[in-house]
Amino acid sequence: MVELGGNGLPQISKGLEGVYVTSSSISKVNGQEGKLYYRGFSIESLSENSNFEEVVYLLINGSLPSKPQLDEITAQLSDNRDLPDGIIKIIKELSGKGHPMDILRTAVSALSSYDKEVSDTSPAANMNKSLRIISKMSSIVAATGRFVSGKEYIAPDKSLDYVENFLYMLNGERPSAEQADIMRNMFILHAEHSTNASTFGTLVAGSTLADIYSAITAGISVLKGPLHGGADEAALRMMREIGDPENTESYIESALEGKKKIMGFGHRVYKAYDPRAKIIKKYLVKYQNGQFDELRKLASIALRAEKLMIDKLGASRGIWPNVDFFAGPVYLAAGIPPELFTPIFATSRSAGWCAHMLDYWKDNKLFRPLEWYTGSIDLEYIPIEKRQ
């Protein structure tokens, strides 16, 4: 029974703002202090010390792995990187037509048809499928990057770690230590963020007991929008539009006057500086004085925009830079083209989505919220020839 207020109306929380929909020990976002923990470990400590395979293990299993456990998950994530020929064909066919996020969504959905365990709902099968998805998503994104730039597919190299292999499949050569370090960080920082929009989308689909491919496909769909994961590409587009660092302040001022949102700022939960943005910002501070002209300009634009936005909206409105603001120039520095930013976010976040899904299924409950009806009832049906 839903209790109605004194005005006879229910309390409606638009966008589920302030509503708890479930509980978990997977990650903690402390929005007031700007802190993030995966299974109790601060994002700073993981960024400093860990790698993506270990973070996947941590998120899914709840604790850091022993050496044999880490070796095992590393091998599983490596052994599952191959893509079925049919999936490679789908990616090739769509490349150059759809956005890589659309291609990723379609390819992950299609992967279910190649998985013999798709309908096996045992925890062991769901764990196997999760690792397959996390593994194959990086190959799908790399293959898309190849085809979009008119190059051929490169098969995975199982001797490389997850992040190095992704860069190898994308670029056709082993990454430099700096590229690998940037991307190790980006994969760790994006891996999990509590029950946000895309994780919620994943859980809603999975709560119907649809299979995990359906759930992750839903997560990808939800992540795509510029209010969520798509903000990284949109923020870079804005920086390129600004063009010259000297234009930064006038551009932002006039955008704000026109009531436009500045992509990469603001967050439903963080009312302080997003700790992930702080980690990424370190790279930009370095690039600001670097050699490569475009990167130097973008870094300077990003840092000037950050200062202005904080002065105008930081403490006064609680609108601070989020993870997506500085991501674009940093991805560019690692050789990643803009249209792959959000697909990479999705690939990394598949770890968090799978961790939440596996956890939620232990005590599943169908998501079925209510809607307050504001229309008419019992209207008279008038045949079409008599309607005005």
Ligand code: CMC
């Ligand atoms: N630039 C300018 N004003 C903003 C911004 C922004 N980026 N974000 C929020 N505001 C203003 C907004 O205009 C509104 O003002 P007013 O009260 O005068 O109408 C007020 O702040 C509240 O905004 P809201 O959109 O209703 O608040 P929300 O809690 O729904 O917003 C948000 C969260 C992320 C959708 C929003 O901050 C936003 O659209 N940011 C830009 C997109 C973005 O960077 N998204 C990535 C989020 S982090 C990565 C992830 O986890 O997905």
